[in-house]
Amino acid sequence: MVLAGLGALEYARLARQRDSIRIRIHVNGTRGKSSVVRLIAAALRAHGVRTYAKTTGSLPRLIAPDGSELPVFRQGLTNVIEQLRMIAIAAADRADALVLECMALEPRLQALCELRILRSTHGVISNAWPDHLDVMGPTPRDVALALLGTCPANGVLFTGEREHLPLFERACRDRGARLVRIGDAEATAITDAELARFDYIEHRENVALALAVCSELGIPRETALAGMWGAEPDVGALREFPVDFFGRQILFVNGFAANDPIATERVWNLALARHPECETRLMVLNCRLDRADRSQQLGLALSRWAPADHYFLVGTGTFALARTALRAGLPATRITPLEGESPAEVFEEIVGAAGRSALVVGAGNIADIGLELLRYFENRARLPEGRAA
Incomplete structure (x- = not known):
């Protein structure tokens, strides 16, 4: 058991540290967790609340009250005990708020992180889409039930989930929590002008969720948005990098953080809608040998989406995706x-298929060569106007 090494005195110390932090927000969900953590933390800072936050997404980071970031170093395998260290750091610095991204996948560990470690005042479950079915499945319903392990006891739970709302309502009744659902009305209330203020492509649903939490905490909308606009995005944030390569116009879209079929299709369709001027449409899918089920899900889905002119499969275990897509x-x-190819070799393959102009969307996973390709394109992209090298 994860907490077996914690004796009574150690657990009492955890309880004192945790309870000294007035606002404790636990963010979970299939997609958008890291972004929502950063948005909420930025809004709290803008409101003058001394806030620590921690993301576990593309690259784990501890975000300090001044907005600076520190990498989270890990010895050996990922372990949820790491969250205890974050609570201790925040408590020692007299933080008023702590926003943690749930780092557990196994259903029992998700519940343990909430009920025994953080005991949040506010919970967020961004969505409950089919992913990690080997751990949380086998069905989408099972995924929703696993994520609901982080429903706060006697707190408030915010969600943008649409399909499994009866499960959410039942979980809230069971734990005495109040459910706040974010629907189309709240998402469409985020204007195009407000979204344009972000330095990256942020999803309306993420902003709406974060604003709902801020409203509950008494943060004015304009203050919250101002803080969010100035926040540093996650490395896996949806961003565009235009590259002029000897006359070839290549627009790379970092969608590597989208690694389930629903999120990947949304990113793909969004990129197509934003850039109809690109003559060639290319997709780079980063596979992982230890995520063969995810590769198979993507392989099945590709044939149902708006087609790309070409698909490049990188990473490890690409055979699973290729075989499923062909079938x-x-x-x-x-x-x-x-x-097994290097980022430079992958780039050359893309250039060879690009023609005069190409839209290139990366998806599947940001680990390993995903992050390397992101940096490769970012370092070769045109600098935004007014930004020095």
Whole structure:
């Protein structure tokens, strides 16, 4: 058991540290967790609340009250005991608020992180989409039930989930929590002008969720948004990098953090809608040998989406995605496996397929070569106007 090493005295110390932090927000969900953590923490800071936050997404980071970030170093495998260290740091610095991204996948550990470690005052479950079915599944309903392990006891739970609301209502009744649902009305209340103020592509649903939490905490909307606009985005945030390569216009979209079929299709469709001027449409899918089920899900889904002109498969275990996509009807001539190739070699393959202008969307996973490709394109992209090198 994870807390077996904690004796009575140690657990009493954790309880004192935790309870000294007035606002404790636990953020969970399939997609958008890291972004929502950063948005809420930035709004709290803008309101003058001494806030620590921790993300566990693309690269784990501890965000201090002044907005500076420190990498979270790990010895060995990831362990939820790490959250105790974050609570201790925040308590020692007399923080008023702590915003933690849930780092557990196994259903019992998700519940343990909430009920035994953080005991949040406010919970957020961004959505409950089918992902990590090998751990939280096998069905989408099972995923929702696993995520609901972080429903706060006698607190408030915020969610943008649409499909599994009866489960959310039942979990809130069971734990004496109040459910706040974020729907289309709240999302569409975020204007295009407000979204344009972000330095990256932020999703309306994430902003609406964060604003709902801020409203509950008494933070004025304009104060919250001002803080969010100035926040540093997660490395996995949806961003665009225009590259002019010897006359070829290549627009790279970092969607690597979208690694389930629903999120990946949304990113793909959004990129297509934003850039109809690109003549060629390319997709780079980063696979992981230890996520064969996810590769198979993406392989099945690709043939149902708006087609790309070519698909480049990078990372490890690309065979699972390629085989599934071929069986689902994707032409073999449109698939190029590049397992084991370097970012430079992948870039050359993309350039060769780009034509005069190309939209290139990365998806699947940001780990390893995903992050390397992101940096490769970012370092070769045109600088925004007014920004010095």
